[in-house]
Each structure stands twice: as structure tokens, then as C-alpha cells.
Amino acid sequence: MQKLIINGGQRLRGEIELQGAKNSALPILSASLLCDGESILYNCPCLSDIYSAIRILNSLGCRCSFSDNKAVIKSGNLEKFEISEELMCEMRSSIIFLGAILGKSKESIVSYPGGCELGSRPIDMHLDAFRKMGVDIKEEYGKIICKARDGIHGAKITLDFPSVGATENIMLASVLAKGETVINNSAREPEICDLAEYLRKCGAKIKGDGESRIIIKGVKKLYGCEHDIMPDRIAGATYLSAAASTGGEIILKKSCINAMESFLSVLEDAGCSISVAGDVIYLRSGARLKAVKSIRTMPYPGFPTDAQAIIMATLLKANGTSIFEENIFDCRYKHIDALLKMGADIKVRGKTAVVQGVKRLYGASVEATDLRGGAAMVIAGLSAEGKSTITGLRHIDRGYENIENVFRNLGADIKRTE
Ligand code: EPZ
Secondary structure, eight states, X not given: OOEEEEEOOOOOEEEEEOOBOHHHHHHHHHHHTTSBEEXXXXXXXXXXXXXXXXXXXXXXXXXXXXXXXXXXEEESSOXXXXXXXXXXXXXXXXXXXXXXXXXXXXXXXXXXXXXXSSSOOOOHHHHHHHHHTTOEEEEETTEEEEEOTTOXXXXXXXXXXXXXXXXXXXXXXXXXXXXXXXXXXXXXXXXHHHHHHHHHHTTOEEEXXXXXXXXXXXXXXXXXXXXXXXXXXXXXXXXXXXXXHTTOEEEEXXXXXXGGHHHHHHHHHTTOEEEEETTEEEEEOOSSOBOOSEEEBXXXXXXXXXXXXXXXXXXXTSBSEEEEEOOSOSSOOTTHHHHHHTTOEEEEETTEEEEEOOSOOBOOXXXXXXXXXXXXXXXXXXXXXXXXXXXXXXXXXXXXXXXXXXXXXTTOEEEEEO
């Protein structure tokens, strides 16, 4: 089993280029099957989830190749509309293919993407929306059997919650539908805008992305295009946090400053000095960080839930008390046990976690159980005294390209062993 070995305590210093965004690349890879012809995606991160998405595309009859952060997808008529259970379970976000397959083939059979890592991952909003668009849906033996007998038509859909995945899935199902689709209370994440940008380049008629109402007018055909995947704001938050928590300084190139605003302001509240120029962020962290009294995760442009574990790890030794409120997922504190093992002082009551800054953390052996929780353990290990061993790397590798190389280039004593 692979593990990361970290000898903590080094101040991280240096400059890195930010990888492309996993949560933009995945829906755009799904969208590429809607097209006729070839799409080329640049700045596509080299991650296990990306390979899972490519395996799904190839299983449907697309022809994909991926090297040097460039994905080439040739798509036309799909050879099939079913995704095997094995492929569906490789990643939670495989459900994002359902909307695209329905948009292209008007029918699909998939299985539930599974949950438990962050709590249940229901897809009721996705399915309710598809029903409104003329799709009959039967659920039996863990399979979701979808068929739009009379084709998919546009609909007015109001989401109970601005779900990222539901917004993306409705966009994918509606770009080739008959008529107009309106998504009220749509998610506003930057990755939604990147998906809309790609689809517009392919010939889709979409407006309002980035706001709370998106309007899509169905078109007859979409054609492949070339697209640069946006930078990964959560990976960026991870690397900035590691520098901040070790009293270091970092230059982060190829960033997406606007998309990271809510996170950057928390690091400034914690005492970091941050300056930006173009797509470069410069962070310097002086002495001991200051606690941040309230961090509440909210839909974009609020503080991102994906950065909750990351900023928590960063503030474990801050001076004072930081209070977290996780409002998006019902089980996103699983990383806390590992942080407690490293000497943190954290008390959880319901969706609130109270972090009392401690003077020092101690290296320990811990196991990642989800992607961002694993990143939090790496950050804590980098600022702890002594040796930490982190397993469960398959979670971390889903979202971070060569995480140990990035940190080693910043001066960390970290290596991956079998
Ligand atoms: C996306 O997940 C991201 N994944 C997540 O990033 C991110 O944490 C999340 O959005 C919130 O920003 C990808 O983009 C691949 P949601 P998604 O639908 O689409 C509930 C990471 O670390 N809900 O916005 O699954 C749901 O249970 C990952 O990169 C329903 O109840 O998130 C959750 O509580 C983790 N019914 C809330 O809404 C539904 O039909 C937000 O989920 C759909 C969602």
C-alpha cells in the first residue's frame, strides 16, 4: 500500500504553477460526448478521476487519448447508453454523465454513484429535473433506467438548493433538447461558467451562467472545440494553506484570483500578507497565524465546502479559537479524528466544529478517508513536529497531481513509498 512519509517543520518557500480544475474537467469531459467531432482540452489535470471519466467515455464509444495534460476526445453517435456499475463506482461524480447521455441518446441506464464519504450523496434534484424534461425514470436493483420516449424537451426548473452537479446535469441534458430550459436557483460556481464557456464554443446557446438563473435554448447539433480548463481553486487553496501553516512564502502561478476571493480573505484574516498580479498570487506568512472566529461553508461565492478541511488544518496552531460551520454536506468532519491524533484541540457539535489553537502538533500515522480531508492531513503533517505517515492515497490522488512533488519543490521533507 502506498503512503506519504512527512518529516514536518520546514517552512515552505518557492513558486509553483497551479493544475487544471478537476471539478471543471469532469463535467466538460462529459459534455464532449454531446458533440460530433473532436474536442481538445488543454490544462487537463492528470488525476485518477480524469482517467475514470476517460474510461467511461471510451466505454460509450467515444475515442479518447490523454497525455501531457491534453485530452483529445472524438465523439459521434454513441455505441451504447449504459455505464457499467464498476465504472459508475470509480468516482462519485460519474452521475454527471447521465445528463450528457440523455442529451445525446434520449435514454440511459446507470447505477447510483454511491455516497458515505461526505455523507449521503442523493441525486433527487437531478432526477426530478430530468422527469420535468420528459424523461421516464425507473429505479430498480440499484439501477436508474431512463428513457425519453418523445425526446427531451426544455422545462422551467427551480432547484431547492443550488446543487453544482444538478445544475451541470440539467445543462448537459438541455443543450440539444427541444425548446428552452430555465434553471432557477442554479449553482454559481466558476466551474459552471467554464462548462458553459466550453458548450458555447461547441455551438450551445447558454446565458446566465455564474448567476442564479441559467437559460439554455436547445440547438440541433454541437461540434467539438478546443478549450483550456480553468485553474483548480481548491488545489490552489491547498498549496497556499500549506505555506501559511508552516510560516513560509509562496508564489502561485496560473491561479484564478476571482474564484479564490472568499478563501484569500480568510487567509488575510489569519494574518497572511497576500498580493496578486495578473494570474499570480504571492503569499507570505509571518509568525503564528491568528484564529478566524467564524468560517461557514456556503454555495459560491460563499466560503467553499471543499476548503473547510484545508483551512481547518491551517488554523490548528493559530492563536485563539476558530469556529467552523459545515452547511453543505452532512458528514464532512471525518478528517478531525486524524487531526486530533496529531495533537489538535477540536470539539464537534452537529455541524459546528470549534478549533482551539495549540502550540504544537505531533506527527502521527493517519489514513485519508476523502479527498480534501486527506489534503488536510498532509497540511497538518507538514507543520507538525516529527514524522507523519499518511495512507489512503487513492483519495488524495483523485484531486491532486503529484502532491508530494509539489511540496518537495517548496522545501518539504516528504516522499511517497510503496
Ligand atoms: C460538487 O459535488 C463537487 N464535485 C464537490 O467537490 C463539491 O464539494 C460540491 O459540488 C459542492 O461545491 C464535483 O464538482 C465533481 P452538490 P456535487 O450537488 O455536485 C445535496 C471535491 O472535493 N444534494 O452541490 O455532488 C448534496 O447531498 C468534491 O472536489 C441533494 O440533496 O455537490 C449536498 O449536501 C467533493 N440532492 C449538497 O446538495 C441532489 O440531487 C451540495 O451538493 C444533489 C445534491
